[in-house]
Amino acid sequence: MSEVMRPMAFEQLVDWILTEKKKYGTVFGERHPYYADAKYNRIIFGRNLETPIGPAAGPNTQLTQNIVAAYYTGSRFFELKTVQVMDGDELAACINRPCIKADDECYNCEWSTELFVPQAMEEYIKAWFLLKVISKEFGLGAADGFQFNISVGYDLAGIQSEKIDNFLNTMKHAQDSKIFKSCKAYLLEHVDLFEKVTREDIEAISGDICNSVTISTLHGCPPQEIERIAMYLITEKGFHTFIKCNPTLLGYEYARKTMDDMGYDYVAFGDFHFKDDLQYSDAVPMLKRLMAVCQERNLEFGVKITNTFPVDVKQGELPSEEMYMSGKSLYPLSIxxxxxxxxxxxxxxxxxxxxxxxYHNIKGIVDAGIWPVTMATTLLKPGGYDRISQIAPLLDEENVVFRGVDAEKTAKLVEDAKTNRYHVKSVKPLPSRKINREVPLIDCFIAPCKEGCPIHQDITTYLQLVGEGKYEEAMDVITEKNPLPFITGTICAHACMGKCTRNFYEDPVHIREMKKVAADNGYDALIAKLSAPAVTKEGKAAVVGGGPAGMAAAYFLRRAGMAVTLFEKKSALGGVVRHVIPEFRIPGTSIDKDAALLEKIGVEIRTNTEITSVEALKGEGYTNVVLAVGAYKPGNVRLEAGEAVNALKFLEEFKAKDGNLDLGKVVAVIGGGNTAMDTARAAKRTKGVEKVSLVYRRTKRYMPADEEELVMAVEDGVEFMELLAPVKAENGKLICKVMELGEPDASGRRGVNETEEIREIPADTVIAAVGEKVPEEFYRANGLNVNERGRAFANEDTCESSVAGVYVVGDGLGGPATVVEGIRDGLKAAEAIIGEKLVRDYDAKTEEAVIYERKGNLSDIRTDADESKRCLNCAAICENCVEVCPNRANISIRVPGLAKHQVIHVDYMCNECGNCKSFCPYSSAPYLDKFTLFADEADMENSKNQGFTVLDKESVTCKVRLLGEVTTWTKGEETRIPESLQKLMETVCAEYAYLLR
Known part of the structure; x- marks a missing residue:
C-alpha cells in the first residue's frame, strides 16, 4: 500500500460535504455539530474567535477534510500543520511507518506536512473556503468566527526560501493565487447547490487568510537563530507571532523527576536535548526583546507551549530510534x-x-488566561473530532478579554497535574486491549468486553437492563452463562474491563460493580422462580471439588437435565474463595447465595466428603466425573536458611481465627501476585502486627498482581520493597540481594540482574506467596497422564483428560486461575458431557442515536443508575477506526441487506500513520486489513490490500482483489465474490459516489 495521501479536488469536497449532510446528517462522519453564539466571541490578532480551541499543527490539520471535521465539531483556531523547505517525497521518505501510537500517552515520529508545500497551501485555502460557506449553510457560526494560524520551521534559510516565502505571502494575501480564484469561481458557478449561501457571501470571502504565525524550531536550534526567525517574520512579514517552546526549558533534572514520580520512569531520554536546546536563561531576555519589537509595530507576541518531547524508543513502540512524546504525560511538563x-x-x-x-484539564488552562489551546492526542483517540463538541461548550463565556496569564492559577495547575489520575500513569502496564482474532472484511463490529470475558458474558445487554432498573431480567442474562453472580460481582478479575473501549476515554465501564448491583437487586426474584428441572439425560455426573469451577460444572450439568452430585471435602462450598480469600474481600454470605442457586436447581451437594478414587465413583454408577480439585499443593520458596509460612495456609488460618494469630510485630511477604496482595493485607489486619513489607525481585510495574489489588495493598499501608531477592531468614530478618532492572525485551518487560549489595528486612514472620501446584500425585493415582509439570493432559476444548469420561477443570487444570476461568472450564466440561451447547447469547437492542450520543463524550458519572449509560455498545456500533483516523480514511457506510454499518478503507486518503491499528479491538490494522477502495488501478497495483477500484460506477464494474486473486466484476455476473462484498461495492457506486475520484 502507498503511504502517499492524495488531496481531493475542491469540487469533490463540496459534493462530499453537501451530499453526506443531506443524506445522513453528518459531515465526514461527524455527528455532533457545534453551533457558535456570537456572545461568546473572543478577540485575538484583531479578529473574532468563536471558541479558543482547535487542532494542533499535526495530523488533524494536514488535509482539507481534517480541518472541516474539526470546525464542524467546534474548533475555531487552527494551527495548520508545519511547513518547511523539505517536503513531499523527500520528507515522506524520512518517516517510518506506522508513525503514531496514541493508545495511552502518545508517541509519533513525524513532524511536518507530508505534502509538497504548494499542495499544503492549496489544502489550507480549500479549507478556508469550505469553512466560510458551511458556517452559514449549516448555521454553525459567523463566516469570520475562526482563524488559521501558520506553523513554519525549521530554520531562517528555509523560511526565506522561495518556496516558503511564496507560501507565507499567499497565506497572508491569497486573492491573486490560482487556487483562491479557482475555489471562488467554482462556488459562484455552483451557488445553486446551497440553500443559504448567496453569491454575495461567496464574493465577500476575504483572501486575507493568515495574519499570525507559530514558529516551530528543531531541537538544538540556537537562540540566535530562533530570534532571527522571529524578527524576520515580525519585521519583514508583519505577522503576529508565537514562538513554540520545548519542555527542555525545564532542565533535565526537573523533567526526569516529574516523569519518575508520575509513573513514567520507563520513558527513556538523555540530557543532551536539554543541553542543546534553548536554555531558559537565554529564552527570557530573548522573549522580552521580541515583545518590545511587536509592541512597537502593534503586533501581538507570545509563546506556544509546547513542542513535543523527544524520547528514546525502547520497547518497539514505533519503528524509529527516537520518537516524540505528547498527551497525558506531556501535560505536566508543558504546564x-x-x-x-x-x-x-x-x-x-x-x-x-x-x-x-x-476535556479534563482545558477549562482550568483557559481560565488561567492561557488560550488559544490546540489539541492533537485527544483527537486521535476513540471519539476523535467529536470530542471537540463536548469541549467547546465548557469554554462558552461572555466578555472574555485577555488581560494576562494568572501565574497563581497556572502554578496550581502544575501541582494538580502531578497527582491527577488522568495524567499519572497506571502502576501496571496496560493490558492488551485487543482480541486474538483478525478483523473480518464484513461485520467487524464487536464488543471487546464480551470477547475478553472467558465465558463471553453478554455484558452490554445486562448493563442496559441494570441501567433500566430491570434487575431480574439482568440476572437472567448473567446466570445464563455465569452461576456465580455474587462471587464474580465481588472479586472477578474482570478481564472484560481491561478490553473496554472506555479505557481510551477515561475509565472502563465498571462492569463488575454493575453485576453486583444486578445480583443485590435481582437475586430474590431469580431464586424464587428457579426450580429443579426434570432428569432427562442418561447417566449421572460426579463433580469433585466445590470451588467455582466445580460449582459451575454442577450447575450447567444439572440445568441441562442430568443428575449431578457435587462432593466437597470441607464443610461448605466455595473453595479458595470461601476458605482462603479474606472476609474483607468477600463475605461468606455472598458465597452462600451463589451456593443456594445450585441447591435450588437440584444439585445434590455432599460436604465433608473427600474423594480419593475416580474408579470408586464409577463403581457407584457415575458415568462422568469432573475433577475440580484445585491447586492445593503448597508452592515453596528456596531460602538458604530459615523457612517461610505458606500463604494459603496463613490465609486459611487468618480467616478461621478472624486474625487472632501470633505473627509478631513485623511481617515480610514474598511475592507479587494477587495472593501476595491478599496475604499482605490480611497480615496488616492480624492482631499485634505493626508493619508488613512485601518483597519482590522486580518493581511494582512488573508484578503479576492486578493493578486494583496492588493499589488496595498500598492503601492499606503495605510497604513495597522492590528489587529485592530473598536469600535467607534468620534472627528476625529477611536477608535479600538487591536487584537491578535490565533492558526491556520485545514485550517491554524488563529482566533483573543481581548486584553484590545485600539488604536486611525486619521480619518476625516470613510468608511466601509464590504460587500453588496442582495435585500431581492424585492425578497419577487415578490413572491420568500428566506432563513434566505434573499437570493433567486435557483436551483444550472439552477439558477431558486422558481417561475417558474424566474431566479436569479450574485451578487443578493449569494452576491457579481466575474464578471466571474456572466457570469457563466447568461449562466446557458440561457441554462435552451433555453433547450440546448449553448457553445462548443475548444481544442488546440499543437505539443508534443513543449510541452515537455517547461517542466522543467523556464522563465521570459513577452512580449505579447511570454507569450503564457510559457503555458504548460496541457490539452494535464499533467504528473506532473511523473515529480515530485524522484523515477520515476509514468510512462507515450503510449497506442495504446487511445488518449493521460496514467499514471500508479509502486508500487515497491514508498515509499509513497506523493510528487505527492501536484502537481496533482485533489484532489487526484496518488500514491494511479492511476492504479497501482504491482511486484507480495504479493505486491498487501499488498495494497488497484486499479491495476494489470502480471502473464504471453506472454499470457497477469493479476490479477486485480478494484472497490473492484479481478479477474484474460487473454487477449481475456470476462470481465467487461473496454477496456481502458485492452489495458493499454496489452501495459505494449508488449511494457513496462522492468517495470516487
Missing part, C-alpha cells in the same frame, strides 16, 4: 513551562497552549 513563564513575566507574556490539553 510547568507555562507556569515558569507566567511567573517570570508577571502574566504579561501571552501563552498559546498545546501539550496534553483535553
Amino acid at each position: 510547568s513551562v507555562a507556569s515558569m513563564l507566567a511567573k517570570d513575566f508577571d502574566g504579561a507574556l501571552r501563552i498559546s497552549y498545546s501539550g496534553g490539553a483535553d
Whole structure:
C-alpha cells in the first residue's frame, strides 16, 4: 500500500460535504455539530474567535477534510500543520511507518506536512473556503468566527526560501493565487447547490487568510537563530507571532523527576536535548526583546507551549530510534513551562497552549488566561473530532478579554497535574486491549468486553437492563452463562474491563460493580422462580471439588437435565474463595447465595466428603466425573536458611481465627501476585502486627498482581520493597540481594540482574506467596497422564483428560486461575458431557442515536443508575477506526441487506500513520486489513490490500482483489465474490459516489 495521501479536488469536497449532510446528517462522519453564539466571541490578532480551541499543527490539520471535521465539531483556531523547505517525497521518505501510537500517552515520529508545500497551501485555502460557506449553510457560526494560524520551521534559510516565502505571502494575501480564484469561481458557478449561501457571501470571502504565525524550531536550534526567525517574520512579514517552546526549558533534572514520580520512569531520554536546546536563561531576555519589537509595530507576541518531547524508543513502540512524546504525560511538563513563564513575566507574556490539553484539564488552562489551546492526542483517540463538541461548550463565556496569564492559577495547575489520575500513569502496564482474532472484511463490529470475558458474558445487554432498573431480567442474562453472580460481582478479575473501549476515554465501564448491583437487586426474584428441572439425560455426573469451577460444572450439568452430585471435602462450598480469600474481600454470605442457586436447581451437594478414587465413583454408577480439585499443593520458596509460612495456609488460618494469630510485630511477604496482595493485607489486619513489607525481585510495574489489588495493598499501608531477592531468614530478618532492572525485551518487560549489595528486612514472620501446584500425585493415582509439570493432559476444548469420561477443570487444570476461568472450564466440561451447547447469547437492542450520543463524550458519572449509560455498545456500533483516523480514511457506510454499518478503507486518503491499528479491538490494522477502495488501478497495483477500484460506477464494474486473486466484476455476473462484498461495492457506486475520484 502507498503511504502517499492524495488531496481531493475542491469540487469533490463540496459534493462530499453537501451530499453526506443531506443524506445522513453528518459531515465526514461527524455527528455532533457545534453551533457558535456570537456572545461568546473572543478577540485575538484583531479578529473574532468563536471558541479558543482547535487542532494542533499535526495530523488533524494536514488535509482539507481534517480541518472541516474539526470546525464542524467546534474548533475555531487552527494551527495548520508545519511547513518547511523539505517536503513531499523527500520528507515522506524520512518517516517510518506506522508513525503514531496514541493508545495511552502518545508517541509519533513525524513532524511536518507530508505534502509538497504548494499542495499544503492549496489544502489550507480549500479549507478556508469550505469553512466560510458551511458556517452559514449549516448555521454553525459567523463566516469570520475562526482563524488559521501558520506553523513554519525549521530554520531562517528555509523560511526565506522561495518556496516558503511564496507560501507565507499567499497565506497572508491569497486573492491573486490560482487556487483562491479557482475555489471562488467554482462556488459562484455552483451557488445553486446551497440553500443559504448567496453569491454575495461567496464574493465577500476575504483572501486575507493568515495574519499570525507559530514558529516551530528543531531541537538544538540556537537562540540566535530562533530570534532571527522571529524578527524576520515580525519585521519583514508583519505577522503576529508565537514562538513554540520545548519542555527542555525545564532542565533535565526537573523533567526526569516529574516523569519518575508520575509513573513514567520507563520513558527513556538523555540530557543532551536539554543541553542543546534553548536554555531558559537565554529564552527570557530573548522573549522580552521580541515583545518590545511587536509592541512597537502593534503586533501581538507570545509563546506556544509546547513542542513535543523527544524520547528514546525502547520497547518497539514505533519503528524509529527516537520518537516524540505528547498527551497525558506531556501535560505536566508543558504546564510547568507555562507556569515558569507566567511567573517570570508577571502574566504579561501571552501563552498559546498545546501539550496534553483535553476535556479534563482545558477549562482550568483557559481560565488561567492561557488560550488559544490546540489539541492533537485527544483527537486521535476513540471519539476523535467529536470530542471537540463536548469541549467547546465548557469554554462558552461572555466578555472574555485577555488581560494576562494568572501565574497563581497556572502554578496550581502544575501541582494538580502531578497527582491527577488522568495524567499519572497506571502502576501496571496496560493490558492488551485487543482480541486474538483478525478483523473480518464484513461485520467487524464487536464488543471487546464480551470477547475478553472467558465465558463471553453478554455484558452490554445486562448493563442496559441494570441501567433500566430491570434487575431480574439482568440476572437472567448473567446466570445464563455465569452461576456465580455474587462471587464474580465481588472479586472477578474482570478481564472484560481491561478490553473496554472506555479505557481510551477515561475509565472502563465498571462492569463488575454493575453485576453486583444486578445480583443485590435481582437475586430474590431469580431464586424464587428457579426450580429443579426434570432428569432427562442418561447417566449421572460426579463433580469433585466445590470451588467455582466445580460449582459451575454442577450447575450447567444439572440445568441441562442430568443428575449431578457435587462432593466437597470441607464443610461448605466455595473453595479458595470461601476458605482462603479474606472476609474483607468477600463475605461468606455472598458465597452462600451463589451456593443456594445450585441447591435450588437440584444439585445434590455432599460436604465433608473427600474423594480419593475416580474408579470408586464409577463403581457407584457415575458415568462422568469432573475433577475440580484445585491447586492445593503448597508452592515453596528456596531460602538458604530459615523457612517461610505458606500463604494459603496463613490465609486459611487468618480467616478461621478472624486474625487472632501470633505473627509478631513485623511481617515480610514474598511475592507479587494477587495472593501476595491478599496475604499482605490480611497480615496488616492480624492482631499485634505493626508493619508488613512485601518483597519482590522486580518493581511494582512488573508484578503479576492486578493493578486494583496492588493499589488496595498500598492503601492499606503495605510497604513495597522492590528489587529485592530473598536469600535467607534468620534472627528476625529477611536477608535479600538487591536487584537491578535490565533492558526491556520485545514485550517491554524488563529482566533483573543481581548486584553484590545485600539488604536486611525486619521480619518476625516470613510468608511466601509464590504460587500453588496442582495435585500431581492424585492425578497419577487415578490413572491420568500428566506432563513434566505434573499437570493433567486435557483436551483444550472439552477439558477431558486422558481417561475417558474424566474431566479436569479450574485451578487443578493449569494452576491457579481466575474464578471466571474456572466457570469457563466447568461449562466446557458440561457441554462435552451433555453433547450440546448449553448457553445462548443475548444481544442488546440499543437505539443508534443513543449510541452515537455517547461517542466522543467523556464522563465521570459513577452512580449505579447511570454507569450503564457510559457503555458504548460496541457490539452494535464499533467504528473506532473511523473515529480515530485524522484523515477520515476509514468510512462507515450503510449497506442495504446487511445488518449493521460496514467499514471500508479509502486508500487515497491514508498515509499509513497506523493510528487505527492501536484502537481496533482485533489484532489487526484496518488500514491494511479492511476492504479497501482504491482511486484507480495504479493505486491498487501499488498495494497488497484486499479491495476494489470502480471502473464504471453506472454499470457497477469493479476490479477486485480478494484472497490473492484479481478479477474484474460487473454487477449481475456470476462470481465467487461473496454477496456481502458485492452489495458493499454496489452501495459505494449508488449511494457513496462522492468517495470516487
